[in-house]
Amino acid sequence: SSLFRNLSITDSKIGICPENLLSVVQLLDNSLYVDLCIDSIDKITIRSDDLKYETYAIDPKYIRNADIGNKEWSENSVCAKVTGANLFRGLNLADKIATHCKLEFCPNDSSIVLSASGDTDNLKEYVPVDDMHININRPEENAFMKINNHYPLDYLCEIHELIPDTATVDLSLKQSLLTISYPIVHNVGNICFTLAESINPQDP
Numbered sequence: 001s002s003l004f005r006n007l008s009i010t011d012s013k014i015g016i017c018p019e020n021l022l023s024v025v026q027l028l029d030n031s032l033y034v035d036l037c038i039d040s041i042d043k044i045t046i047r048s049d050d051l052k053y054e055t056y057a058i059d060p061k062y063i064r065n066a067d068i069g070n071k072e073w074s075e076n077s078v079c080a081k082v083t084g085a086n087l088f089r090g091l092n093l094a095d096k097i098a099t100h101c102k103l104e105f106c107p108n109d110s111s112i113v114l115s116a117s118g119d120t121d122n123l124k125e126y127v128p129v130d131d132m133h134i135n136i137n138r139p140e141e142n143a144f145m146k147i148n149n150h151y152p153l154d155y156l157c158e159i160h161e162l163i164p165d166t167a168t169v170d171l172s173l174k175q176s177l178l179t180i181s182y183p184i185v186h187n188v189g190n191i192c193f194t195l196a197e198s199i200n201p202q203d204p
Contacts, residue, residue: 005033012038013060014042014044014057014058014059015057015058015060016058017055017058020055021055024051024053027051028046029048029049032048032049034046034047034048035047035048038057041056042056042057042059043055043056043057044056044057077134077135077172077173077174077175078105078132078133078135078172078173078174079132079133079170079171079172079173080105080112080129080130080131080132080170080171080172081129081130081131081168081169081170081171082127082128082129082130082169082171083130083165083166083167083168083169084163084164084165084166084168084169084182085165085166087127087160087163087169088125088127088156088160090123090125091114091153091156091157091160092157094114094116094123094125095153095154097121097123098118098153099152100116100150100151100152100153100198101115101116101151102114102116102148102149102150103150103178104148105132105148105173107132107133107134109126110128110129111126111127111128111129112129112171113125113126113127114127116153130168149173149176149178149197150198151178151195151197152195152198155195156195159180159195162191163180163182164182167182167183168182169181169182170182176196176197177194177197178194179193179194179195180192180193
């Protein structure tokens with residue numbers, strides 16, 4: 001059966017409060033069609049047979065776009081593709097050990113390394129990637145360079161829980177912002193999360 005009874009969309013970018021939206025989704029009957037509308041004044045309406053929820057979109061310019069990290073390496077960027085089932089399987093354990101983790105993008109090993117350290121425990125997980133591209137502002141050091149940053153584990157765990165095992169996940173890192181995205185409904189849509197680097201974390 002079709003995923004959409006009717007579909008009419010135009011290219012646009014809006015901000016939403018994900019916690020509120022997910023709370024509404026949890027109330028819906030997943031066997032029924034749901035009306036989702038965004039009007040000309042960016043009012044979002046979600047309507048089912050027994051529920052109607054209205055809210056207003058957030059102007060993207062008011063959503064924080066952090067630029068945290070060493071300015072010397074601000075042009076660094078890296079992107080990788082990972083199967084959802086292979087993505088950070090040790091994340092929940094890392095969250096029990098520490099509050100932050102370090103992610104290392106290692107092009108020579110075709111892997112992403114997640115490291116977490118606590119008072120008594122240490123964890124290091126090697127995540128195999130299907131594809132990785134890296135760009136740094138010192139090309140002569142590209143073969144030897146590892147890009148690494150620190151991120152809060154509580155947010156990473158919440159994002160990880162939403163990613164299907166079968167999804168092909170794109171991870172990209174640019175100007176210390178980690179972006180995690182994956183396609184939905186047969187590539188009709190795309191879910192994208194952006195996470196800023198932790199400020200002055202203890203290095204695991």
